[in-house]
Amino acid sequence: MNDIAAAALPHEDVKKRCSTCSLRHLCLPLGLDQDDIKRLDEVITQRRKVSAGQHLFRVGDAFRSLAAVRAGFFKVYELGADGREQVTGFQTEGELLGLDAISGGVHRGNALALVDAEVCVIPFDRFEDLLTGLPGLQRRFHAILSASIVTSQTLMMMLGTMRAEHRLAAFLLDLSTRLGARGRSPTLLQLPMSREDIGNYLGLKLETVSRVFSQFRREGLVAVAGRAIEILDIDRLRALVSGVLRR
Amino acid sequence: MNDIAAAALPHEDVKKRCSTCSLRHLCLPLGLDQDDIKRLDEVITQRRKVSAGQHLFRVGDAFRSLAAVRAGFFKVYELGADGREQVTGFQTEGELLGLDAISGGVHRGNALALVDAEVCVIPFDRFEDLLTGLPGLQRRFHAILSASIVTSQTLMMMLGTMRAEHRLAAFLLDLSTRLGARGRSPTLLQLPMSREDIGNYLGLKLETVSRVFSQFRREGLVAVAGRAIEILDIDRLRALVSGVLRR
DNA sequence: ATCTGACCTTGACGAAGATCAAAACATACC
DNA sequence: GGTATGTTTTGATCTTCGTCAAGGTCAGAT
Structure with missing residues (x-):
C-alpha cells in the first residue's frame, strides 16, 4: 500500500x-x-x-x-x-x-x-x-x-416521593420518549434490562416490578410479554405519573 | 471626589x-x-x-x-x-x-x-x-x-437502597464533614432546616425523622435539643452507614 | 426431546415506614 | 404574663412494599 x-x-x-x-x-x-x-x-x-x-x-x-x-x-x-x-x-x-x-x-x-x-x-x-x-x-x-x-434530580424526585406504580409508569414514559427521539417506536418497547435492573434503578424489588407490570396489564395500560412491552394507553400512564390518578 | x-x-x-x-x-x-x-x-x-x-x-x-x-x-x-x-x-x-x-x-x-x-x-x-x-x-x-x-448519585443511592436510620446517619455525617471543612465544629451542628425539610430530602416523613433522632439519642449516638445536634459517637454513625451495623 | 439455568410471575406473610391524632415544646406577639 | 402559631415528639393503626417460597416460561446446551 x-x-x-x-x-x-x-x-x-x-x-x-x-x-x-x-x-x-x-x-x-x-x-x-x-x-x-x-x-x-x-x-x-x-x-x-x-x-x-x-x-x-x-x-x-x-x-x-x-x-x-x-x-x-x-x-x-x-x-x-x-x-x-x-x-x-x-x-x-x-x-x-x-x-x-x-x-x-x-x-x-x-x-x-x-x-x-x-x-x-x-x-x-x-x-x-x-x-x-x-x-x-x-x-x-x-x-x-x-x-x-x-x-439525576428527576430520578431523586421519583425515589423520594413516588409510589411503585408511579415510578414504573415514569420509567416507561421516559424510555418511550428517548426511543421515540431515536426513530424507534415509542409504544413498542423491547426492554434491554431485567426486572431486577429496573427495580434496582427505581428503588424497588424485582417482585414489585413484576407485580406492577401485571397490574398495568390487568388495567389495560400496557401489554406485557417478557421484555417486550407495548404501551396501550399512554395518556393514562401520563395521568398516573402526574398524580391525577391516585389509585 | x-x-x-x-x-x-x-x-x-x-x-x-x-x-x-x-x-x-x-x-x-x-x-x-x-x-x-x-x-x-x-x-x-x-x-x-x-x-x-x-x-x-x-x-x-x-x-x-x-x-x-x-x-x-x-x-x-x-x-x-x-x-x-x-x-x-x-x-x-x-x-x-x-x-x-x-x-x-x-x-x-x-x-x-x-x-x-x-x-x-x-x-x-x-x-x-x-x-x-x-x-x-x-x-x-x-x-x-x-x-x-x-x-446526586450518592443521594440516589441513599434513596434507593438505604433504610431510614442509614439515611439520617449519612445526612448527619455529610453535614458534619461539610461544616468541618468550613472551620465549624464537625460535632456540634446547628441545623438550619426543619425535620420536614430533612425528611423531604431523605425521602421520609417528618415523624420518621423525629423517631430516628430519638432512637439515635437513646442509643447514645447523638444528643438532640431541637435543631441543635451533637454527634457523640461518630464512629458508630459511620459504621451504620457503611452497613456494618445492620440493626 | 429433555435438561439446565436464568428470568419472570404469583401468593402468603411480615416489617418498615406512612398516616392519623394528640400532646409537649418553643417562639413571637399582644 | 398569656395567647396564638408553628415545630417536634410520641403513640396507635394502616398501607405499601419487601421477604420468602413455589411454580412457570423460555433459550440454549446436551
Missing part, C-alpha cells in the same frame, strides 16, 4: 465521523455548525465495540475518556460499602458515559453493556483543549453536564 | 474579591493561580443578600447567573406535577446554585434561604467567555459540575 492510499480514508472511516453520523442531532454535535463538527472529528477518532455482558469501565478505572454511545444499551451502577447495588442510569444512543469521573479522575460507577454495543471514544484532555477554542461546543458540553444533573 | 480616589477600591470592595475571599479554597477559585483568580474578580463583582425565608430564584425564572453561596444556608427544592415537594439539596458556603439551569436557560428548582444569606453573582455569559481563555478555571468548573452529578 502506498502513502496516498494510506492517507485516503477507507469507507469505514467516513462512517465514523461526527459530521456524517446519524446521531449528530442527539449527541455532542447538536446545534454546532459544520466547522465546529469538523474539529470534533479530529479528536473523536476511535470507536470501541463492547459485547453484551462486558464492561466498558469499572469503579476505580482511571478516567481518560468520555464515551458516547453509538449503538446498544448500557447500565451504569454503583456498589455501596456493603455490596448494595444501585443502578444510576441506562444510557443509549447519543448519550455520554463517564461524566461523573471528571472530578476525581477515577470512574465512580460500572458501565455494563446490556446488548452488543459500540461507543465513540472522547479523549478528555484533547476534548477540553478543543473546548477552549470552540465556544459553541463549550456551551453544548455545559448543557449536557447540566442536563445530566437534571436527570 | 477626584479620579484617583474614585479609582481606589473602597474597603467594602476589597472584601468582595475572590482573591482575598476566605472561601477561596472551597469555592470556584480552588486550585487556580493568582492571575486566574484576578480574572475571575473582573467577572464576579456583585453580591446579593437574601434574608431568611426569601427565595433567591424560583422555578421558571430566567437563568442568567450562577450563584456562589458566600454566607448562610439554602434549600433547593422542586415541586412535582401534583404539588409533591422534593428537596434536592442544601447548599452552604462555597457551593454553587443554579447548575441545573444551564441546559434549558430556566431555573428548575426553587432556592430558599433558610437563614440570612449572601451570594456572589456569577453572570453566566461572561463566565463562559472567561473559561475559554483560562484552561485552569475551565477544568475547575467541569470538576464542579461533575462533582454535582456525583452528589
